[in-house]
Amino acid sequence: MNSWNVGILLFDQVEILDFTGPYEVFGLAVHDRYQPTERSLFNVTTISESGNLVVAENNLKVTPDYSLATAPAYDLLVIPGGPGVRKALLNEALVNWVRARSGDTPWITSVCTGSLLLAQTGLLDGKKATTHIDSIDRMRTQYPAIDVIDGVKYVDEDRIVTSAGVANGLHMSLHMVDRLAGRAVAEEVSHIMQFETDFDEYAC
Numbered sequence: 783m784n785s786w787n788v789g790i791l792l793f794d795q796v797e798i799l800d801f802t803g804p805y806e807v808f809g810l811a812v813h814d815r816y817q818p819t820e821r822s823l824f825n826v827t828t829i830s831e832s833g834n835l836v837v838a839e840n841n842l843k844v845t846p847d848y849s850l851a852t853a854p855a856y857d858l859l860v861i862p863g864g865p866g867v868r869k870a871l872l873n874e875a876l877v878n879w880v881r882a883r884s885g886d887t888p889w890i891t892s893v894c895t896g897s898l899l900l901a902q903t904g905l906l907d908g909k910k911a912t913t914h915i916d917s918i919d920r921m922r923t924q925y926p927a928i929d930v931i932d933g934v935k936y937v938d939e940d941r942i943v944t945s946a947g948v949a950n951g952l953h954m955s956l957h958m959v960d961r962l963a964g965r966a967v968a969e970e971v972s973h974i975m976q977f978e979t980d981f982d983e984y985a986c
Contacts, residue, residue, distance in 0.1 A: 786857040786962060788826045791896075792836045792846050793876065795866030799948050800893040801828070801838075804860045807955035810971045811963055823963050829853045831875055839864055850879045856887050858958065862951070863894030863914060871902050881905065890942045891958060893951030897944040901925040909939045914947035935979075953979045 788808050790801050808824035830836050833849030848854070861880065870876050881903040884890055892900050897913040898921060900906050907927040912918075912934055922930045931937050936945035936954040945954035956979050960968035965981065972979055 784962075785821070785823050785825065787854065788824050788858045788860065789848075789853060789856040790826065790828045790860040790862065791876070791880070792828050792830045792838070792844060792862070793866045793870050793873075794837050795864050795869075796836065796838045796862050797864030797894060797948060798838050798840065798842055800862030800864055800896065800951055801860065803949065803952045804862075804891075804893065804955040806975070807952060807959060807971055810974055811959045811967050813963075813967075815970065823967065824858075824959075827854075831873070850875060856883070858889040858891065858962075859883060859887050860951075860955075861890070861892040861896035861899050863892070863896040863898070863947075867895045867898055870899055877902050888941060889958065889962075891954060892944045893954065894945070894947045897921070898924075900942070900944065901928055905942060906944070909942060910937045911939070911942075911944040912937045912946050913944065916947075952977055957981060 805826050808826045811823045812820055813823055814820045827847040829848045830846040831850055833846055836844045838844055884905055894914045895917050897911050910929045910931050912931045913921050918930055918932045935950045936943055943954055945951050956968050956972055959971055960981050
């Protein structure tokens with residue numbers, strides 16, 4: 783079974799569950815659990831602009847694994863949201879890095895208002911996408927080229943998957959485990975977390 787490198791972008795005032803939820807889901811996905819051949823299916827690391835300590839919401843301090851300059855190639859990127867997205871949208875280094883990395887990263891995902899950062903890059907133009915319920919109108923107004931969908935947990939546009947607010951990042955991440963590693967692995971992670979999800983509930 784294949785394995786995948788997952789990168790989670792961090793910035794000051796990032797919403798905690800937006801990045802820790804996907805981190806947990808991907809981290810729990812293993813092959814041959816409890817067997818001598820057990821191995822992780824997703825290698826998850828974090829990135830920030832400078833690689834220095836990030837202060838997330840509620841003053842949680844996180845030390846990223848990489849900076850934008852040192853980050854390795856990824857198979858899947860997770861762009862979380864949170865109050866810090868307001869500044870991130872104005873940060874050309876972050877926006878340009880996400881745009882540039884999209885060219886050689888097979889899958890791009892977002893949680894909550896992280897989709898606004900994807901919108902800022904132009905990657906969502908002409909596509910369906912969703913975001914936090916309180917930012918739906920903003921996305922429609924500010925990014926009219928996007929077909930904004932509300933009332934769903936996540937929207938799957940093949941290589942780009944956006945999810946609604948906060949806890950819906952768990953649903954999106956389980957969906958990606960299902961897509962890449964198979965339903966059995968995804969259901970096992972869901973069971974371990976005691977977090978139920980409908981693997982087929984998304985807008986297409």
